[in-house]
Amino acid sequence: xxxxxxxxxxxxxxxxxxxxxxKKKAAGQTDLVxxxxxxxxRVEHPxxxxxxxxxxxxxxxxxxxLTRRFDAEATTLQRQGELGLWAxxxxxxxAQIGSGRALNDSDYxxxxxxxxxxxxxxxxxxxNLLGMFRGVNHGGWDPNSNxxxxxxxxxxxxxxxxxGYAMGIAKDGADSAVIxxxxxxxxxxGDVAESFTFSAVYNAPVVFFCQNNQWAISEPTERQTRVPLxxxxxxxxxxxxxxxxxxxxACLAVTRAALERARTGQGPMLIEAFTYRMGAHTTSDxxxxxxxxxxxxxxxTKDPILRLxxxxxxxxxxxxxxxxxxxxxxxxxxxxxxxxVRAMPDPDDLAMFEHTYADGHALVDEERAQFAAYxxxxxxxxxxx
Numbered sequence: 001x002x003x004x005x006x007x008x009x010x011x012x013x014x015x016x017x018x019x020x021x022x023k024k025k026a027a028g029q030t031d032l033v034x035x036x037x038x039x040x041x042r043v044e045h046p047x048x049x050x051x052x053x054x055x056x057x058x059x060x061x062x063x064x065x066l067t068r069r070f071d072a073e074a075t076t077l078q079r080q081g082e083l084g085l086w087a088x089x090x091x092x093x094x095a096q097i098g099s100g101r102a103l104n105d106s107d108y109x110x111x112x113x114x115x116x117x118x119x120x121x122x123x124x125x126x127x128n129l130l131g132m133f134r135g136v137n138h139g140g141w142d143p144n145s146n147x148x149x150x151x152x153x154x155x156x157x158x159x160x161x162x163x164g165y166a167m168g169i170a171k172d173g174a175d176s177a178v179i180x181x182x183x184x185x186x187x188x189x190g191d192v193a194e195s196f197t198f199s200a201v202y203n204a205p206v207v208f209f210c211q212n213n214q215w216a217i218s219e220p221t222e223r224q225t226r227v228p229l230x231x232x233x234x235x236x237x238x239x240x241x242x243x244x245x246x247x248x249x250a251c252l253a254v255t256r257a258a259l260e261r262a263r264t265g266q267g268p269m270l271i272e273a274f275t276y277r278m279g280a281h282t283t284s285d286x287x288x289x290x291x292x293x294x295x296x297x298x299x300x301t302k303d304p305i306l307r308l309x310x311x312x313x314x315x316x317x318x319x320x321x322x323x324x325x326x327x328x329x330x331x332x333x334x335x336x337x338x339x340x341v342r343a344m345p346d347p348d349d350l351a352m353f354e355h356t357y358a359d360g361h362a363l364v365d366e367e368r369a370q371f372a373a374y375x376x377x378x379x380x381x382x383x384x385x
Contacts, residue, residue: 031228031242032274035249038302040310042249050253054317060101060248061312062326064093064305067117069330070126073337074116074133078283082341083133087114091246091278094304095211097121098251099179099273102259106147106176108169110162113151114211115181122148126333127340136347156182156189159208163195166206166262177262178206179255185216187232188224196236196268205262207255208233208270211245213277218290230272238268245275246304276302349375 033048052060071089078086089096092114100121103109111118119129128140132151139150152158162180169176186192187210199206212229214221225232233240243254251273258269276299280287312318353368 034244036247040307048253061308063097073334087282088279091276094248095245095273095275098248099255102255108147108178110149110158110180122146136344156186156191159192159195163199166204177259184212184221199268200237203267206268207258210272217281233270240270242272245273246302
């Protein structure tokens with residue numbers, strides 16, 4: 001689901017290679033914007049800074065914890081047969097919450113299928129995210145209610161949608177920006193390159209937010225690019241920056257600056273959030289076949305929630321009562337998600353033919369009639385079978 005390259009089988013010895021690459025990647029990123037170290041220590045950056053209140057810091061921690069709990073519950077529901085598929089964000093909470101909380105209400109988001117944390121920041125009910133994965137709808141929310149577009153399964157296409165939308169609001173003179181999310185695998189898609197070209201030429205107010213989680217299904221980032229992903233922006237004529245994707249403070253600061261830059265007519269910017277996909281690509285994937293346990297263990301020491309927990313505790317900004325209350329809130333959220341999924345009604349069998357065309361279409365009408373006849377050919381239990 002990330003790139004055409006990602007469908008290639010891995011050669012033998014891949015685990016040893018991925019572990020070595022992980023050590024090189026995770027050690028000493030000199031071009032990395034970081035404000036909170038993995039050890040929970042605050043550091044400064046010459047270009048990006050942020051000053052948050054204790055309430056705001058606790059809020060970011062709460063966002064990440066609840067998003068992770070929702071994600072874990074959805075994964076469990078899929079394993080129990082309640083969902084057909086699930087794409088986990090485990091490990092990417094800081095990238096999503098940090099960037100999501102940088103948005104203004106008037107900004108517009110174009111996500112992939114993994115931006116559960118951004119959806120949380122935009123006020124989309126978590127239970128609405130699950131309808132598509134349960135197969136009861138094509139997306140359970142009105143995009144314009146939260147300025148959060150429906151999940152996009154086609155890899156990279158949302159970057160073009162975002163660019164076109166940004167060009168439109170620029171012509172309208174709107175004081176807002178657009179953000180497009182995509183992964184490292186999607187960066188190899190032609191749609192992404194085309195969106196970079198159009199956004200640069202037309203000075204579109206769009207931020208491209210690439211979550212480089214190191215793996216496009218079974219292919220490492222080395223199969224997507226020979227240079228750091230953020231440097232690709234230079235060739236298109238706009239700036240790029242690499243941020244520690246496990247540092248929620250840095251992600252917030254960098255995205256806030258990029259969005260403000262876009263809103264003030266300075267054009268597009270590429271953010272590469274250097275993070276890690278802790279789980280499988282989706283619940284149909286087995287990451288143990290292409291990456292090592294050593295690699296994951298290395299990244300576990302950089303856990304985004306743990307580092308903010310450490311900082312809050314060291315600074316006396318959160319006590320046991322806060323953490324206990326958040327645990328109770330997490331349990332309540334998980335129960336609400338379970339109950340909501342199991343209560344979702346099955347869709348009308350013919351609903352898939354609705355709204356394909358605004359004014360109807362003869363071929364669709366013919367297909368609907370054929371499918372209805374096929375469905376009617378089955379005898380139900382109530383009719384004696």
